Amino acid sequence: MYTTLISAADLAGHVSDSGWVSLDCRHDLLNPDAGRDAFAAGHIQNAQFANIDTDLSGAKAGPDGVFRGRHPLPARAALIETLRAWGISDDTQVVAYDAHGGMFAARLWWLLRWVGHRAVAVLDGGLAAWQAAGQPLAIPMTPVAPRARGTLTERPSLTSTVSVDDVVANLATQARTVVDARAADRYRGENETIDPVGGHIPGARHRFFKDNLTPEGRFKEAAQLKAEWTPLFASAPQAIMQCGSGVTACHNLLALEVAGLTGAALYPGSWSEWCADAARPVATGDTPAGN
Template identity: 45%
Template sequence: MSYSTLISAAELQSLLRERKPLMIFDCSFDLAQPTEGDAQFERLRIAGAVRADLNRHLSAQDPAQAVNAGRHPLPQREVFAQWLTRVGFHAGMQAVVYDRQSSSFCVRLWWMLKWVGHEAVAVLDGGLPAWQAIQGPVASGPVVAATPSGNPPFQPGKLLARLATVEDVRTHLNQSSLQTLIDARAPARFRGELEPLDPVAGHIPGALNRPYSDNFGPDGRFKSPAQLRAEFDALLGGRRPATVVHHCGSGVTATPNLLAMELAGLGRAALYAGSWSEWCSDPARPVAKG
């Protein structure tokens, strides 16, 4: 059995006992202190986990290798697949991704693996705290270098995730029958009352606001599919789920909204990875507030 959306801590423990082909990725990160994720990984992680850093591994460092602009540009699919190969991941593996920030960052890797054609990837529901709650094995300290794999998961003709470009978003702006934008940032940032990260405050005209944190219960796990469905139905107000394009500040925290829609049975929507940080970089693009 493979997992393609969520996996519980108990289910992950069973996979480890059965010695299934598996790789666990620790995506912990702190936007305010970019090196803190590495420190957290060294202090405590799920035993056997591989480090997946938002800046170094899940974003393009070289603009020539980037798919989009913005604060966390996606690397080209081939470049990302090369990193997966270097850390030993191959097409026959189950991937499990987690963090310790309420799934704020790990769903980015979940989406990226779909994007290169790998369906068997799941988010550890509840993250590291859920693993600790069942006393799953943990480790600390430096990690031994990985053995590269010879069977990369990249399938050039297979796209299991939809990527919207800035041109796509602008072309369909205010065409509600073709595009429904959902912004995952906090309400004050969406309204343009404050902007701690980007040079311009506000949002893309016509966008709806659903903070990504609304997808989780008090225990840090995703809400039930029924509850998520009711909340998204209310937000969409009759708009077709197939028209949804998720975004946020830099294409990271939009992904929990995307996964939540899938859990709700509303299909796999598109991601505008450049998000607000790319959109607001051009003063010719319109900005809304309120």
Template identity: 50%
Template sequence: MTASSTPLIQAAELQAALGAPAPPVLLDVRWQLGGPPGAEEYAAGHLPGAHYLDLDRELAAPPGPAGRHPLPDPKLLGEALRRAGVSVARPVVVYDAGPATSAARAWWLLRWAGHPDVRVLDGGLAAWRAAGLPETTEPPAAGDGDFEPAAGGLPTVDADGAAELARTGLLLDARAAERYRGEVEPVDPRAGHIPGAVSAPTTDNLGTDGRFRPAAELAARFGALGAAGGPVGVYCGSGVTAAHELLALEVAGLPGGALYPGSWSEWSGQPDRPAATGAQPG
């Protein structure tokens, strides 16, 4: 599989790459808030050769004051990735069941950790199945990778940095609009959003087929939200869905956005941090 200018890969292209003499490492990272466990779905059927990684245990640190899905310890992340066969010289493809939320988290983490070639299966397992491509219940042999994470390959901001971006740049809130407005809050301590943040639900990154919208459409979307070459940050509930927004920004040709890993789960747990509610002005 050759290097690509897009962080996405289509099902047919992935099938061809998996049949090549030097196939990519394939990671299944199925996960959804509240379950069922992705490991059970993986055991019932997955792409041939795919290794399963657990988002809660291997792609995040334990929940706490820093949020529900803090960034993992690079050493522990590296151990999990090497067990899955991840090596610096081999490309990696990640997928989930759709809509690429947890796959985007894995893509972002690998890039943050310094891996140079990571792509997301566009449309996830649903697109693979829609193309009539094969699955298996057989897990692959344990991998023997050599990848050593070096944190800092992609930018992050803390709570103060997110607040500053909301004032002087562009801070996108990737959650559903009703959570941004503070009408509901099913998980975190308080409802609302970071003052000055702009609502940008990740559902608007996708077409009706569950795949990412074309680059030009995404560029127009983010341009209308205020992305015009200045600094951009993204947050969500716990730093997972925000990675989907950053992936969409890269597809749109607008890389370089910063992730606020703690996101609303950290911010709302700090009583001295203000919370805004209602729709954004304008």
């Protein structure tokens, strides 16, 4: 069973296995059609396309009409149905990949763990590693064997989340360390092009998700990740991961899992939800000394 990362070589031996499902999570935050267009141009054999905006996210407003962020979590029942439609059952090994160092694939990894499915891994190095290993790409007209509907059952979650109210309450106590996965300039409140307000949650520390990767785009070794992450918080279970909309924060959660620092929570709404209410405080600049 693969539960964090899988190499291109290991995946290559299983692309035709009926008990394996590969999902292409390529996406562009500024171009919603880019992922599907890239999938149509070429993808891993027998892979299916997973749309971040629709398949892996829910309604942006809750039943009360309040904005929940750009990529809120889908309803659990709806996600289970989507996963079953992809042919996923309780004994299925799922592999998620993208072309962005796991930036989007990690979201699917986290969501499967959220509904209790442990056998899910991210292709280390993504599509670039696949092609570097000499593996071919398929196109939509390539014959694909019909896949039976899966029978995945919802099981106890392997993850935890916090709400915006939890994060607001934490401002006073700072009992839990909030870690922001966005690029440094966006964290500082500079060059914000996605959300209407720049800055970060007061007290949040910064760990750009790309810092989890080697220059070749693969995850760093577990020991190195542990050494880099440990100074950020006293206890992983007391840490909260966030980003712009709850997507790249999952990359940091995957890195923590690889490092053996388990138990941190996801703030799904992240900065996009936080900054939507002007009553919530905003900090700018670098992390204060000693924070």
